[in-house]
Structure formats: structure tokens, C-alpha cells
Amino acid sequence: MVVGHEPRRGAGTGVGGAAFPAEFATAVAAMRDAVLRPEVTAEQMPAPQRIAPYAAALAGDVDVDGEEVGTGRLVLLHDPAGNDAWDGTFRCVGYVRAEVEPEQAGDPMLAEVAWTWLTEALAAHHASFRAASGTVTCVSSTSFGGMADEEPSAQVEIRASWTPEADEIGRHVEAWGELLCTAAGLPPVPDGVSVMPSRRGHRGPGH
Template sequence: MDKTQPAVFERAMEQVRRTQVRAEIELTEAPAPQRLAPHAAALTAEVLIGEDEAAGGRLVLLFDPEGQDAWEGQWRVVIFARATLEPEMASDPVLCDVGWSWLEEAIATHEVTVAAYGGTVTRTQSQPYGAMSGREESGELEVRASWTPTDGQIDDHVRVWLQLLETMAGLEPAVAGVTALPR
């Protein structure tokens, strides 16, 4: 694969690198997969409440100048988001629907347009037994999704993922111009 990045990909990455994040979020560039597209970038994020990781995830941005039929375009955003839950919440039968609605709400909030949009939501609930019976029950929610940006504003698609992580972590929505007090 050609490692020279096209100008359109470089401009998109400049937008991504300028994305403002909340104080609770640690956003880092990460190694990107090499075989999914000629050009790729990846980010990881952790949402910290105090010293505890409340949510985390990964975003992969793929670009193929020739496009890919399954993508219905040249770009592809692939996200993974996970959060630890209270055991009672993890057992809620509508939790997966709620998790997907959080992603749809973030897409609507940032007014991005997408094609070939899909994904999965998984909830797990762990009950320890035997030698592990002293541990607490736990739960986790994972959202995996991908879509093709059709609006050219790649940084807004990163903001969609970040908003999903914030929601999964239980953070209140950020209000422009208002400083949040630490928890």
C-alpha cells in the first residue's frame, strides 16, 4: 500500500487533531489497521471520572480514494465504545435499544449525514462463583458501529463517537461556554 497520504486525508486528520475534548476524556492517536484501506488512522479515548475509567473506546478512520462498494463511498468510520455498568442496569432488557439510541442521538446532535450505517450493541452481566464469589457482580455495555460519512466533516464524526462515550459514562451533556465543576 502507498504510505503517502493524499491531501484530503491529511486535511481530515488536521480537523481530527484539532477536536476539542472535555477534561474527563483522554484522547490519543493509536496505531491503525493496515489492511482495511489504503489510508487509515485510529484514536483511543478513555472517559475518567476521578481516577476510574467510566468508558473507553476506539475509532478507526478509513479512506480509500477509489471507494469501496460496501461503504458506498471513500470514507469509513468504525467505532467501538464500552462502559462498565451497575449490575441492575446490565440486566435491563431494553439496554441494547437504549445504547443504540445514544448513538443515533449523537449523530442527530452533530447533524452528520451517513450512509451504510449499522452495528451491534452487546450487554454482559457477570456473576462470580466459587473461589471468585467474593467479587462483586459486574456489567458492561459495548456499542460497535460503522458508517460512511457523506458530509466531509470528519471531525464531527469523531465528536459523535466522543458524545456516545460521554453518555455511556454517565456524564451530563456539555454546554458551550459553561465550565463543569469536578465530580
């Protein structure tokens, strides 16, 4: 995959000569080397500025038989001076959206279950975290009038942030990829089965 990383204006040495802290450069390399499931296509996206001195960002889609069934993004923020709200110098900010069955959207337990998809994905990839927070939104749509023939639809959206260990960034990227697949309804990879990375994920300038 290709990872976009940008310093905030005023940080680093400017465009074309930005000097990233070694810890951040190592984290970006770990993002790039993370192994995602073959259903996930990940590529760089513009990293947000003004939130932290340094940021790296990924956008991802889950495709099954040529159909997009889930999408999301992951932003890694870094402040060498630390951030009290983060309880650390790094922060992961994730977003996932996927289609669900319309009847699921009315399940009062869906939001709670969807949050466990994140925590279980992090645990499955041995990605230590703390200070997690976020929201789960369930939306259903029913068409009327001239659109009455369209089937009802529903989506679940997960927005979350958490503080990772600096030396485990790759595991957090892989957990985010797993969250994408779980939200999209894909079964987990059985224990003992190696995940083959998707070659489609290696896109962007120079690829």
C-alpha cells in the same frame, strides 16, 4: 490529540515518504483538531492495515475523579477509489465499552437504547452519516466460590461503522467522544455551554 495514520503496504510511497491524498490529510487534521469533553483522553493508536489503503486511529478513555469509566477507539478508513459497501470513500469504525449497573444488563431495551446513543450523538454534533451498521453487546458477571465477595458487574459494548461526509470528520470524532461519555453515564453538556478540550488529550510523540 495525536492521530496515527498509516498507508497499507503497497499504498503511498513507503515508510518515511508516504504521500497521502489531500482529502485524507485534511480528514486527519480534522481528527486532530476535534474538541472532546475534558473527561475524555484521546491519543494515537496503530491504524489497522489491509482494510483500506489509508487509515487513522484514535484510542480514548473516559476518566472521572481518576477512575476509568469507559474506553473506546475510532478508526477512519479511506479508499480514494470508493467502496460500494461504504457508499463513499470514507468509513468510520467505532468501539465503545463502559460499565453499567448490573440490573441494567438484564434490561431487554438496553441494546436498543445504546444504539440510539450513537445516532443521537451524531445528530447532536450535526454529523451527517449513512449506511450505519453495528452490534450492541451486554455482559454481566457474578462471582462464586472464593470470589463470592466480589460485587456483580456489567458492561455494555457498542461496535459500529458508518459513512461520514468527508468535510465533517471533526464532527464525527466529537460525536464518538460524546458516545463514550454517554455510555459511561455522564450527563450531556447543557445547551449553550462551551466544551473546554482536555489538555490530557494532547499526548504522544512531540507533546
